[in-house]
Amino acid sequence: MAKNTKKTEAPAAAPQAPAEPAGKPAGGLFGYAPAPESPAAAGDIASSYGHFIGGQFVDSSGSEALKTVNPATEQVLAEFARGTAEDVDRAVAAARAAFADWSALPGSERAKYLFRIARIIQERSRELAVLESIDNGKPIRETRDVDLPLVAAHFFYYAGWADKLDFAGYGPNPKPLGVAGQVIPWNFPLLMLAWKIAPALATGNTVVLKPAETTPLTALRFAEICRQAGLPKGVVNIVTGDGSTGAALTAHPDVNKVAFTGSTPVGRAIAKQVAGTRKKLSLELGGKAANIVFDDAPLDQAVEGIVNGIFFNQGHVCCAGSRLLVQESVQDELLDALKRRMGTLRVGDPLDKNTDIGAINSAEQLARITALTDAGEAEGAERWSPACELPGTGFWFRPTLFTGVSQAHRIAQEEIFGPVLSVLTFRTPDEAVAKANNTPYGLSAGIWTEKGSRILWTASRLRAGVVWANTFNKFDPTSPFGGYKESGYGREGGRHGLEAYLDV
Template sequence: MPAFEYAPAPESRDLANLKPSYRPFIDGEFRDGGGEPLKTLNPATEEVLAEVSTASDADLDAAVKAARKAFEKIWGPMPGSERAKYLFRIARLIQERSRELAVLETLDNGKPIRESRDSDLPLVAAHFFYHAGWADKLDYAGYGPDPKPLGVAGQIIPWNFPLLMLAWKIAPALATGNTVVLKPAETTPLTALVFGEICQQAGLPPGVVNILPGAGDLGPKLVEHPGVDKIAFTGSTEVGKLIQRQVAGTPKRLTLELGGKAANVVFDDAPLDQAVEGIVNGIFFNQGHVCCAGSRLLVQESVADEVLDKLRYRISTLRLGDPLDKNTDVGAINSREQLGRIRELADSGEAEGAQRWTSPCPVPDRGFFFAPTIFSGVHQSMRIAREEIFGPVLSVLTFRTPDEAVAKANNTPYGLSAGIWSEKGSRILWTANRLRAGVVWANTFNRFDPAAPFGGYQESGFGREGGRTGLEGYLDV
């Protein structure tokens, strides 16, 4: 039977209200930055979207001073019930502007519009709604009577979920009475700067939120700034280690959410069709640009061939292409640099003897695209089984016994997430108790909720974001 052909269904890019230029947001207003301007690209077409004015050392000083003043004079002393009103306003404005923000995120990041619209934006609003509810209840959060905020939080976010990572950072910081200086990723600053407009719309007092776009050298300067009391970073393990060294010996608080190499464990009694959907979601969601992606598939030997056959068929139906097309399943890789890393690691898998299978889907001539790829016959010594690829590449290993599955799953320096597929609740609980991972999903993958804490162990970082536990990182307890 012939496959269905999908006519193009592109979302209008006009909805993004794209401006020719963007500026840093400092002390409640947009200002010309003193740094070297940068151009942000659409990774699907390689076209320049906008010119972004970046922050200089003087701009960083001004932002930290504004945040300190707002913390001491306005936001810190403000009753939690009043802070909550601002957070609720921000959440509602995000909902009102969600279509605009989703299109802008897709243009700047390369992820499919369906994911920006249906996953990212609802979660962004949910985080502000959830933390607004905590703002006047901190006395009952389990951190003692009258817990105090830390002060000025310096926050650095990555390019894979630009607006969602902003929400993960800013919402709990504001709910607990801190003020913020946030640096978005160099390649994806646009939705963070539009968030500055939302802060203005919500009437947020000047200096409570400051947003400083810039290149990679701005992050270390923010970390080292003496006026910052807390650093929250999401990104690579390598950069996280550098930040930890910078903060060592200072009174600054630190939380790190770093890389991962998650194991997705499929037992022989698993609902295989359901598992295949979870595997696909676990590694190909957001082009694999997910710290907790299920990039290592561990399948019990007796069902390995069947799972691989089903998986290859399912992946061959994924549509790769224009991220603004509502039919697209896999969008563009965020940058040329990241595409080069994915290609290099995939080539190493072939060179080390793994069997490569790549989806036969057509790949656009322009833009940064990489077709979904599976490696079978993978051994634990191979780079594709050890290193975070951060792209649409799946490494498949097999196991015979539950003990072997746990041993292989834990054979990694990371510890951010894991998945288990089985129809036996006892087996799921037995395995989950033995996996060294901050988040373990059962018969699902990549499910998030603002009320559930998220974070890792070992080289995946420390501290938690979300839920009651996530409040602790912004309180002096």
């Protein structure tokens, strides 16, 4: 059979995808046909939502409504209630009323509910993944292949702990704290919900959760899953709203435990708010992680780790490897390979299964990313991005690389929370460690080298809660996660994640 040697043009882009991808595969011989996931798979999205209190969806005591939009299209998806202090009171009262019976259940009985929730999440994973992509802007490949499997895994994992708390290392017969007030961010809405709700329920606590104001939909869909699983009324309550709603929750006098994931300034305010009270507090805040590449590193593997470290989820990751520290002798080789790889990243429709980088979550976040990258250029750093045409509607930002960055630059010190990588160099391992630790944050770091002894030497000197070696952004429910300094305190995940919800 004769081979078809005619070069074909790439098909027309799907709606909301860029006219041209950010890059094409090496050689430019093959394009990507659009592979869109159907938005209909997200199920019915109501035009408006109230709160989930005492096992029922209820109207807010206030009249103000907020809107959540699709970041890729700017289309309004739904209105939802802006929770008032009275709404928070009702939710906390419902959680308190449910606490006695829930905490008195044998751990094996609580585990049954958690197992049931995990199985329902698996069964409805496509629906939840599509809904997350629509509401958040992240690519469907990530919500489908990363977020949802991890969400289910966390509920499965903590279901297994529910009847084994005596053996968790926190003394015999550890007791739950009571009502947990939990505030989660917009970058991993459903995953952060799982990180907080699963250990809280496994240890016998009840919950009032406030989702982020730009991404409430999967939390409200989770409320439906709680009802489907037959979870007793009041064990999980969800109050939507903005920062004022979260502040009312964390300040509530009948909340025993506060868990917050989000920005460092808000975390600092919450710490001041609960100081002097008997509330237990855990904070998972910002980061400015260093990804350190030594001269003996497998560079092709390192390039993939660098890309995953900073461009995964549009850089909306607290532990993103936003600072690349590369040994001078391999800088040019590594940067050439990295730029080639960045040229293949596809920016566009989050529901297209080919998309690598989706939409920025909000206009506000896009403005912050733009302001900080402009500051990087103004301070003398050299900016580079692959050529690509962005859609005319929605919130978009090209994957961006800065070279010539010094420790004093704002882009090297401030959390950008976007697809922006700052490159610095070093000559010796001691210099690499000094530069990596020269940050107010301490959440994560990465090390790339073929020498196991160098991995151990470097990791032991890095002031970071999580250190990855020859990989990046790998998560597992059995492994604890958390930071130092302005990245917060306390750990989520693993056996360590139980302690935050136990009176030990």
